[in-house]
Amino acid sequence: xxxxxxxxxxxxxxxxxxxxxxxxxxxxxxxxxxxxxxxxxxxxxxxxxxxxxxxxxxxxxxxxxxxxxxxxxxxxxxxxxxxxxxxxxxxxxxxxxxxxxxxxxxxxxxxxxxxxxxxxxxxxxxxxxxxxxxxxxxxxxxxxxxxxxxxxxxxxxxxxxxxxxxxxxxxxxxxxxxxxxxxxxxxxxxxxxxxxxxxxxxxxxxxxxxxxxxxxxxxxxxxxxxxxxxxxxxxxxxxxxxxxxxxxxxxxxxxxxxxxxxxxxxxxxxxxxxxxxxxxxxxxxxxxxxxxxxxxxxxxxxxxxxxxxxxxxxxxxxxxxxxxxxxxxxxxxxxxxxxxxxxxxxxxxxxxxxxxxxxxxxxxxxxxxxxxxxxxxxxxxxxxxxxxxxxxxxxxxxxxxxxxxxxxxxxxxxxxxxxxxxxxxxxxxxxxxxxxxxxxxxxxxxxxxxxxxxxxxxxxxxxxxxxxxxxxxxxxxxxxxxxxxxxxxxxx
Numbered sequence: 105x106x107x108x109x110x111x112x113x114x115x116x117x118x119x120x121x122x123x124x125x126x127x128x129x130x131x132x133x134x135x136x137x138x139x140x141x142x143x144x145x146x147x148x149x150x151x152x153x154x155x156x157x158x159x160x161x162x163x164x165x166x167x168x169x170x171x172x173x174x175x176x177x178x179x180x181x182x183x184x185x186x187x188x189x190x191x192x193x194x195x196x197x198x199x200x201x202x203x204x205x206x207x208x209x210x211x212x213x214x215x216x217x218x219x220x221x222x223x224x225x226x227x228x229x230x231x232x233x234x235x236x237x238x239x240x241x242x243x244x245x246x247x248x249x250x251x252x253x254x255x256x257x258x259x260x261x262x263x264x265x266x267x268x269x270x271x272x273x274x275x276x277x278x279x280x281x282x283x284x285x286x287x288x289x290x291x292x293x294x295x296x297x298x299x300x301x302x303x304x305x306x307x308x309x310x311x312x313x314x315x316x317x318x319x320x321x322x323x324x325x326x327x328x329x330x331x332x333x334x335x336x337x338x339x340x341x342x343x344x345x346x347x348x349x350x351x352x353x354x355x356x357x358x359x360x361x362x363x364x365x366x367x368x369x370x371x372x373x374x375x376x377x378x379x380x381x382x383x384x385x386x387x388x389x390x391x392x393x394x395x396x397x398x399x400x401x402x403x404x405x406x407x408x409x410x411x412x413x414x415x416x417x418x419x420x421x422x423x424x425x426x427x428x429x430x431x432x433x434x435x436x437x438x439x440x441x442x443x444x445x446x447x448x449x450x451x452x453x454x455x456x457x458x459x460x461x462x463x464x465x466x467x468x469x470x471x472x473x474x475x476x477x478x479x480x481x482x483x484x485x486x487x488x489x490x491x492x493x494x495x496x497x498x499x500x501x502x503x504x505x506x507x508x509x510x511x512x513x514x515x516x517x518x519x520x521x522x523x524x525x526x527x528x529x530x531x532x533x534x535x536x537x538x539x540x541x542x543x544x545x546x547x548x549x550x551x552x553x554x555x556x557x558x559x560x561x562x563x564x565x566x567x568x569x570x571x572x573x574x575x576x577x578x579x580x581x582x583x584x585x586x587x588x589x590x591x592x593x594x595x596x
Contacts, residue, residue, distance in 0.1 A: 105344075137215060137236045143212050171272060215259055218233065231272060252280075257314050278530050284552060292561055295344070297338050298310070358577065366399055370509070380555075412484040504570065505563075512528075548579075555574065
């Protein structure tokens with residue numbers, strides 16, 4: 105684009121053509137719910153602006169996809185994958201969408217997701233929504249794309265856009281990034297605004313980017329940050345945010361870094377994930393890192409056995425979804441969890457053909473955010489994950505990051521029984537509100553596995569540097585083949 109060899113209009117048209125070829129037909133991975141009908145005209149305007157005034161920045165004219173829980177006040181829908189909000193319109197853009205537009209990005213469309221960000225049923229299939237059906241994994245079409253930001257990850261993996269946005273409460277960025285061999289950045293809670301984003305829980309929700317490289321994801325992250333009056337949590341980012349995270353891309357960052365390996369809970373649930381992780385750790389050591397092994401999170405077992413996190417999410421979802429719907433206004437008469445439950449029951453054939461709404465029912469049965477049970481659960485969740493958890497091990501051992509496999513090779517899609525999740529490493533950082541960067545680390549029978557770099561609050565610069573250094577040392581990502589599981593594929 106800088107050399108005048110490619111225009112935003114040409115790039116946008118090429119992506120739209122590829123979406124038609126791979127997403128809507130062909131292997132039909134169903135990552136895209138809709139293409140922005142204004143994308144072509146937006147791209148043309150940005151090309152004219154580039155010619156007349158120059159680019160706004162690195163995202164000028166770059167097509168980006170948004171998860172369908174991020175409000176856009178345009179001709180597209182924002183539904184969280186549910187039919188309950190179909191045909192209604194938010195009054196304004198989510199702050200992150202507005203910031204992308206200001207940076208010159210072309211919002212190309214909305215991606216499919218696990219309906220209601222996978223917070224409806226205990227037996228859900230990741231990547232399924234009533235609006236979009238089941239998204240597929242381009243590396244193994246019969247395997248789960250993981251979720252809840254399923255379409256945002258699969259679309260980037262399939263090269264249907266330059267980058268995308270997802271959201272995470274616990275695992276919803278990093279798991280699909282791992283399963284689809286892309287980079288996912290789950291930021292510190294408060295670094296990016298959640299205003300205009302359909303919520304689960306304000307204590308843990310965060311918006312972050314997907315890219316095929318750490319550099320791409322870092323470039324997108326810089327456009328999202330900043331204090332937002334609509335989201336009080338962003339006030340904590342003063343003095344910690346950056347407009348340009350690509351400045352931290354350092355291929356030599358592993359040299360001299362102290363990397364901790366938290367074995368308990370976060371290793372051992374998958375032999376294939378462990379094999380890939382061990383090779384990744386060896387690569388970090390060859391790149392000059394000091395490996396501190398083990399570097400246990402003292403509360404790992406307590407975190408895995410505690411119901412504190414789930415209790416917090418249930419209470420906050422009931423309160424936060426009501427607040428979101430009230431601010432949105434145009435909701436078709438759906439105002440709270442009780443209304444969502446009633447809608448699903450009235451439309452059970454479309455909304456609940458495979459799994460139900462147990463989580464909605466549990467959330468409806470909670471009380472207010474002043475209840476002692478909620479306040480105690482929140483204190484417990486933060487203590488286990490922060491002071492007694494990640495902070496304790498990193499401070500005691502003077503670590504730059506913790507590393508663990510992001511998850512196992514993904515499971516076969518099972519709409520009847522739901523996900524077959526073996527394990528992952530997202531929960532401590534999710535509960536703490538701390539950042540994670542996951543990078544492709546290897547393959548098991550053609551299925552990707554990522555390596556997570558976990559750090560303390562607002563440690564994004566350090567984690568991006570380390571993740572980039574690992575990426576450059578290993579270069580594990582390759583293009584998907586758009587075929588079912590191949591048990592003869594080499595494990596790399």
